[in-house]
Amino acid sequence: MNKGLFIVFEGLDGSGTSTQANLLLSSLNKLGLQSHLTSEPSSGPIGTFIRQSFKGRVNLSKGISPVTGNDLFDEQMAYLFAADRHDHLFNQVDGVFKLVKESRIVVSTRYFFSSLAYHTHNEYDMARVKDLNKAFPNPDLVVYFKGNVDVSLNRMESRAFKDEYENREKLELVYKNYEKIFKEYKGKLLTVNALNSVEEIHNEILEFVLEMIGN
16 A cells, blocks of 8 residues: 655646646546545635635725734735645645545645735745744645746636636745745645646656655
8 A cells, every 4th residue: 555645736827736736636546545635725614715716705804904014915814814724734644644544645735825826915024934934844745836927817818707816916925935935845846837738747746746655
């Protein structure tokens, strides 16, 4: 029986993480490797609340904090995502570590790297969000989809609904944050060119993962 793994896909909205996560899961399952696809925000109770807030079904405070001078929406998102992440990892129904212990390969689109990229505007924000997430362990592998803001915006153009973060100003900041995060990251990392073809990216990721698990 293969050892379970926790693999995380990170990148800009529209960079192809969801497409590639599904392709990887399909290939692994065809090879007889039990796999599970998940995401953040999760499908749990806090994750569902977050999704509803992005859609505007739940109204959260917006504007500038009179205490910190930072964006109120992003501050709330950082706390909510940390709470959802705890549930996502440790709940006893379908938590990531329960599944990994059962020797499953868990593939998640987004993890705490997204909070660092999306919920921070300056060094103060970065320090605060790092502190919120410091107890969460690194995954076994991060696949970073190094993309392009223009391409991401074009790919998202046809979406029926766009959330709070799917705009040029936000994505340009997120891109800069991601570059800084993964330049400093010391864990196992695979950086792929998100502008390559779907097939090229899938083959690169699959080969890397199979090499990791010794298949």
